Amino acid sequence: MSDAVEGLNLTISGDAATLTLNRPERRNALNQAMWRGLPAVLDQARAARVKVLVVTGAGGAFAAGADISEFEAVYATRASAAAYFGEIGASMDALAAFEAPTIARIEGACVGGGLGLALCCDLRIASANAKLGITPAKLGLMYPLSDTRRLVEAVGPSRAKDILYTGRILPADEALSIGLVDAVTGDVDAAVEEKTRAIAAASQWSARATKRVIRRLLDGQTADDADTEGWMLDAVEGQDFLEGRDAFLAKREALFPFR
Missing domain, CATH: 1.10.12.10 (Lyase 2-enoyl-coa Hydratase, Chain  A, domain 2)
Structure with missing residues (x-):
């Protein structure tokens, strides 16, 4: 298990690694330390030569987004905002570029930067209680080009515009119908385990x-x-x-x- 970065836990079991976003008291909202530390944690999984990486969240949520309590500090100046965007982008790109297949195991809130991380994974398997959305329109912000591209690749340009223009939260069944997730299940653990086993066997x-x-x-x-x-x-x-x-x-x- 990796505990080098508070809020990020890496466990390795056989052919698979599980990266857990672990701030359940904040619905796993990602703070700056987590964004900064994520590439190094992915390097640990890469060094272990795992066949599958599962990304999930603790306590019944995937991730409620970036930690809004840090916004006043990280957006204090143009320079600090640029540095913060760079750290987030580097983390997203590192997960998207991870060589082995990746699965996002989603339950509960999967919003903003949380959904951005899920979109960096190859497959997204959601529980029936998952709620997904990207909400910059509710904050007067905009989504970066690379993150927007991944959303468009998943759902197409028109649906991406709807998601981004409105900032609305989608229930799991609608997310499935538009391709935002690949499966919705009543037993997300069993579904992820089955998919992980099938990928690892190939x-x-x-x-x-x-x-x-x-x-x-x-x-x-x-x-x-x-x-x-x-x-x-x-x-x-x-x-x-x-x-x-x-x-x-x-x-x-x-x-x-x-x-």
């Missing part, structure tokens, strides 16, 4: 390569280049393919070695 080499390819597609690449062609050829020469091929021929479960 080839991690394939998962990581697929994540890179999808990122390139979303960034506008329309045809293979030397990198993507090289990755396909690397796969053919890789130990995971040899194990997958042999397991298929032997009609047994594959035990992929790549981590």
